[in-house]
Amino acid sequence: MRLCVIWTLLAIISTAHGSPLIDATKDQTVTISNTHPLIFYHGRWDSSPGTWWADSGLKLNVQDLSALTLNLGSHTTSPLASVGVSVDNSPFYQVNVSEGANVIPLSAPSSPDFEGEKSGSTLVRINVEGWQNNRINLESITLNKGAKLLPYERSKLAFQFIGDSLSAGQYLPHGVNQAWPFLTGEFFGAEHNINAQPGATLSDIPSYGNVHGVSFEFFRTEDTGYYYTTDHNYTTPWNFARDVPPTHVVVHIGANDASQNVTDTGFFQVYDNFLTRLRTLYPTQPVFVFTPWGWPQPDGPNSYYYETVYPEIVKARHDIGDRNVFLVNTTGWVTYEDVFPGNIHPSVAGHIKIAGLFEKWLENWGLKQV
Ligand SMILES: *[C@@H]1O[C@H](CO)[C@@H](O)[C@H](O)[C@H]1NC(C)=O
Ligand SMILES: *[C@@H]1O[C@H](CO)[C@@H](O)[C@H](O)[C@H]1NC(C)=O
Ligand SMILES: *[C@@H]1O[C@H](CO)[C@@H](O)[C@H](O)[C@H]1NC(C)=O
Ligand SMILES: *[C@@H]1O[C@H](CO)[C@@H](O)[C@H](O)[C@H]1NC(C)=O
Numbered sequence: 001m002r003l004c005v006i007w008t009l010l011a012i013i014s015t016a017h018g019s020p021l022i023d024a025t026k027d028q029t030v031t032i033s034n035t036h037p038l039i040f041y042h043g044r045w046d047s048s049p050g051t052w053w054a055d056s057g058l059k060l061n062v063q064d065l066s067a068l069t070l071n072l073g074s075h076t077t078s079p080l081a082s083v084g085v086s087v088d089n090s091p092f093y094q095v096n097v098s099e100g101a102n103v104i105p106l107s108a109p110s111s112p113d114f115e116g117e118k119s120g121s122t123l124v125r126i127n128v129e130g131w132q133n134n135r136i137n138l139e140s141i142t143l144n145k146g147a148k149l150l151p152y153e154r155s156k157l158a159f160q161f162i163g164d165s166l167s168a169g170q171y172l173p174h175g176v177n178q179a180w181p182f183l184t185g186e187f188f189g190a191e192h193n194i195n196a197q198p199g200a201t202l203s204d205i206p207s208y209g210n211v212h213g214v215s216f217e218f219f220r221t222e223d224t225g226y227y228y229t230t231d232h233n234y235t236t237p238w239n240f241a242r243d244v245p246p247t248h249v250v251v252h253i254g255a256n257d258a259s260q261n262v263t264d265t266g267f268f269q270v271y272d273n274f275l276t277r278l279r280t281l282y283p284t285q286p287v288f289v290f291t292p293w294g295w296p297q298p299d300g301p302n303s304y305y306y307e308t309v310y311p312e313i314v315k316a317r318h319d320i321g322d323r324n325v326f327l328v329n330t331t332g333w334v335t336y337e338d339v340f341p342g343n344i345h346p347s348v349a350g351h352i353k354i355a356g357l358f359e360k361w362l363e364n365w366g367l368k369q370v
Contacts, residue, residue, distance in 0.1 A: 029067075030148070032141040038149040039141075043127070043193050044221050044238060050075040050137035052222045054168050054176035055194040057083070057127030058138070061152045065122040067144040070102045075137035075231055083136065084177040086125045092177045094129065097136060121150050129175030131168040131198050132225055157190035157370050160246035160282070162218055163253050165198035171345050178348050181250065183355035188362070189370040191244050197224055201257040203270045214253060215274045240281050248367070249282055250328075251275075252290035258305035267306050271313045275325065287325045289314050293334040293354070295344045302334070326365070333357050 032039065034049055041049070043056025050073075051057065062068075076099045084092035085104055093108035104126070128134040143149075161167055161181035169179030176182050176194055185192030195218050199208030204216040210224045217224065220235045227233065251274075257267050275287065291310045294302030310327060317325040338350030346354060 028145040030143040030145065032143060032149060034138045034140055036141075036149060038151055040152040040154065041242075042191060042244065044195070044223075045242075046221050046232065046236065048073065048075045048137050048232075050135050050232075051128045052135065052225065053193075053195055053197075054129060054131045054134055054179075055127050055182060055192065056134070057125065059126075059152050060124045060141070061150040062122050062124060062143060063120070063148040063150050065106070065124070065143065065147050067142075067147075068104045068106065068124060069142040070097060070104060070126075070136070071139045071142060072097060072099050072102060073137035073139045074099055075135055077133045077135045081133055081136050082129045082175065083126050084129050084174060086123075088123050092125075092127075092174070094174055094177075099137075101142070123152075127177070129169070129177050131165070131170055131175065131196070131223070132228075134223075134225070154244060155189055155191050155370055157188055157248070157367075158244045158246045159185045159188075159190050159192040160243075160249045161185075161192065161194040161196060162214065162249070162251045163194075163196035164200050164214070164256055165196070165345060166255060167194060167252050168196035168198050169351070170198040171340055171343055172348055172351065178351055180346070180351045180354040180358060183351065184358050184362070187355065187359050187369065188367060190247075193243065193246070195223075199256055200224065201260055201262065202253045202274060203257050203260070203262050203266065205260060205262075207256050207260050213257075213270075215270055215277075218274075219277075246282060246285060248288070249278065249285050250288045250290070254292060254306050254310075255295075264306060264309050268309050268312055268316075271309075272316055275313070275317060279322070284324065287317075288328050289325060290328045291330050293330040293332075296334060296336040296339050298336055298341070304331075328358070328361060330354075330357075 040059040044052045080096040080098045082094055082096050085095050086092045087106050095104055128136060167179060167181050169176040172178040181194045197210060197214055197217055200210040201207045201213040202215050204213040211227050219238055221238045222235045226235050289310060292304055294304040296302050314325050314327045333354055334346060334350060338346055338353055340347050
C-alpha cells in the first residue's frame with residue numbers, strides 16, 4: 001500500500017518535470033562547463049572561449065577518469081585543429097579535433113599499455129599545436145560517470161617565450177609541441193606560454209602576411225590569424241592578469257625585421273622600447289635575449305643579422321640598472337644539418353638540439369628542474 005503511494009507520487013513528479021526520474025540514473029556522464037573554476041587554462045583564450053597562438057590550452061586533474069570528450073563550438077578551426085595531448089606526463093600525441101563532440105583517446109594510439117579506467121587522479125594536458133588553424137572553441141567537457149575535477153597544482157616555474165617562426169614550430173609535423181621553447185619548458189617541469197608568430201617582425205610593420213609586428217601582437221589576445229577569419233576579424237587587448245605570472249622570459253626575434261630591411265638603429269629602438277614595456281608587466285623576472293643562430297647555408301658560414309645590436313640591447317638595460325637581462329649567444333647552435341634544406345628552419349632533430357643547448361645554458365646560469 002505504502003509503496004504504491006510512493007510509486008504514484010514518483011509518477012506524478014516525473015510527469016510534472018517532463019522527464020522520467022529514471023533518466024537521472026541512466027545519465028552515465030559528468031558535464032563540465034567551460035566556466036568550471038578547476039579547468040586550468042593557459043595561453044590566450046578569447047571570450048567564446050577559444051584559443052589563439054600555438055601552445056594555448058588547458059590542463060585538468062581528474063579523479064577516476066576513464067573517458068573524456070571535448071565539446072567544441074563553431075569558432076573551432078574547420079575542418080580541424082590539431083592538439084597535443086599528454087596523460088599523466090606521457091609524451092604528447094596528436095589528436096585532430098573539430099566542431100562537435102571529440103572523444104579524446106587517453107593514451108597514444110600506438111601505446112601498448114592503455115590501462116582503461118585509471119584509479120586515483122589523472123593529469124590531462126591539451127594544447128593547440130599550430131601557429132595557424134589553431135582555434136578550439138570549448139563549450140564543455142564530458143567525463144565518465146563518477147569522474148571529478150580536482151585542483152590542478154601548477155608548477156613553481158613558468159616560462160614566457162616570445163618569438164617568430166623559429167620558436168613557433170613552423171614546418172614541424174606536431175607544430176609547437178616539437179619546438180625548442182616547448183621542449184625547454186617541459187624539461188624544467190615548467191608552465192609555458194609561447195607567443196611566436198611566423199613571419200612577424202618585432203617592429204609593428206606588415207611582414208609575410210602579418211598585419212602587425214610582435215611589439216603589437218604580443219599584447220593582444222589573438223594571433224595574426226584573426227585577420228584571415230570572418231567570424232572574429234578583430235583583435236582585442238590581452239588581460240595579462242589572466243596569465244600565471246612568468247618566472248622567466250625568453251625573447252628570440254629579429255629574423256623578419258632583417259628580411260624587411262629594418263635598420264640596426266631601428267631594430268635597437270623597437271627592441272629597447274619592447275623591453276621597457278615588458279618590464280611594466282614583468283618588473284623583476286630574468287629576461288633572456290637570444291642572438292640569432294643565423295641562416296645556415298649549404299656551403300659557407302651561417303648568415304647572421306643584427307650581430308652587434310643584440311649585445312647593445314642588453315647593455316642598454318644594464319646601463320639603466322636592469323642587470324636581470326641576459327644575452328644568450330646562440331652562435332654555432334644550428335648548422336645546415338639541423339635545418340630543413342627547403343626553408344632553413346630547424347628540423348625536429350634540430351629543435352631537440354637547440355632545446356638541449358639552451359637547457360644546458362640555463363642550468364649553467366642556475367636554473368633547476370622542478
Ligand atoms: C591530423 O590532421 C593532419 C592534417 O590533415 C594530418 O596530417 C595528421 O596525420 C592528422 N593526425 C592524426 C593523429 O590523425
Ligand atoms: C578582415 O578585415 C580586413 C579589414 O579590416 C579585411 O581587409 C580582410 O580582408 C578581412 N578578412 C577576411 C578573411 O574577411
Ligand atoms: C631589402 O633590401 C634588399 C637589398 O637592397 C632588397 O633586395 C630587398 O628587396 C629589400 N626588401 C624589402 C622588403 O624592402
Ligand atoms: C658569441 O659566440 C661566438 C662564438 O663563440 C663569438 O665569436 C662571439 O663573439 C660571441 N658574441 C658575443 C656577443 O659574445
